[in-house]
Amino acid sequence: MNPTQEQFLAKSTVKAADREHRRKINFNIGKYNAVVPKGKQQFMDLELARERAKNAKWKAIATLDQQLELFEANITRRGAKVIWAEDAQQALEAIGRICREKKCKTLVKSKSMVTEEIHLNDYLQSIGIESVETDLGEYIQQLDGEAPYHIVTPAMHKSKEDVAKLFAEKLGTDPKATPEQLTLTAREILREKYVQAEIGVTGANFIVSDVGGIAVTENEGNARLSCAWPATHIVIAGIEKVIPSVNDLGLFWPLLATFGTGQQVTVYNSLITGPRQPGETDGPTDMYVILLDNGRTNILADERQRESLYCIRCGACLNACPIYKNIGGHAYGVTYSGPIGSVITPHLQGMDDFKHLSFASSLCGNCTEVCAVKINLHELLLENRYESVRAGKAELLEKIAWRAWKQAMLFRPALNLASGKMKNWFVNKVVTGWTAQRGELHFPEKTFNQRWREKYGDR
DSSP, rough: OOHHHHHHHHHHHHHTTTTTHHHHHHHHHHHHEEEEEEEHTTOHHHHHHHHHHHHHHHHHOOOOHHHHHHHHHHHHHTTEEEEESSSHEEEEEHHHHHHHTTSEEEEHHHHHHHHHHHTHHHHHHHTTOOOEESSSSHHHHHHTTOSSSSSSSSSTOOOOOHHHHHHHHHHOOOOOOOOOHHHHHHHHHHHHHHOSSSSSEEESEETTTTTTEEEEEEEHHHHHHHHSSSEEEEEEEEGGGEOOOGGGGHHHHHHHHHHHSSSSSSSEEEEEEESSSSTTOOOEEEEEEEEEOHHHHHHHHHGGGGGGGGOOOHHHHHHHHHHHHHHHEEEESSSSOOOHEEEEEEEHHOHHHHGGGGOOOOOOOOOHHHHHTTHHHHHHHHHHHHHHHHHTTOOOOOOHHHHHHHHHHOOOOHHHOOOOHHHHHIIIOOOHHHHHHHHHOOOOOHHHHHHHHHHTTTT
């Protein structure tokens, strides 16, 4: 068992037994479940909308090289600079160079999972630059020294009392402050950071190739401030975020809002096509777009797994997953948690260390059922399991157990020789991997063959 698997089992065991943690997450997911059906009512034919979105992403991923080159040509025409990064290290080095050129001391950053993927805040801290999260949930997590808990809702596992206590400890506010008061405190602090920052960083919900635009979706307005107020704007985006046409936003924006938060559309939807143009009065003077691979072409090369690149990061599969709702986001120990994270992480970070995530699933199919773009997530989880076994990554005891099972199943008389008590002993005492996390199995005293013969004889 590798260290990452050991950590996952340890953390998940603790969280699964933590009733207070379960109460908080189920409360917040319950609020999500209450509003999503209302948001879905805006679609005359929801299944058709999901199918159209999947087809648009299929087209984008199938022609990814062409789409990205078209995007680069269009956005550079308006003065932006595009940087291609094969891995996290190249992306960080590019950001470091830009920060040195701009003599950056303070950087403001809107919510972005890809910046978490490359550990941008840690890197900036190591080179002496203050990096400030401006999304309220991300700001809460940064104050607490924690990674985001959820793709869409970073502080989902915290109650309002937890946040009030954290702000009191870190910012000196009233421990009994209301959420409104806490929000105003955060706003006051963050507004000052926008003024100080030399660089603003955002992610991209979508890369729109035909107009050379970065589409950003948010509810707080912090992303707009991050990309418009500082003199330099840096976009960091995974290459899979591309969509072919600006016309597709009329479909993807409502889908992302509904499946992400239950809204018909989020409060702020921006399309950024470059730095400030001649005659314009606001916006950054410089814009850089870092297109990050970091293992995504590994998925692109796999015809079966390629479908996972359609993901629009709405987080619906996390909210539906019984595993996620029991162990929470931090137990996974990776940037992308839940079903989609369990599918893509072994390919982004290595099957050797992260194959266990694909086994952290009930295979109930609920993730597939709720996916905004109809990714067959539970089938991809099974495909990951198959790939790990085919590559010889199964543990020795697991191989022996399955080989023994196969031989027994191929020779029924041998299976019938063992009594119910013997089977109970073998499964519950010898195969301890089952009973370590579950209740004991109890086989009937008589086999099916015996019961059949007693009732019908040998006919």
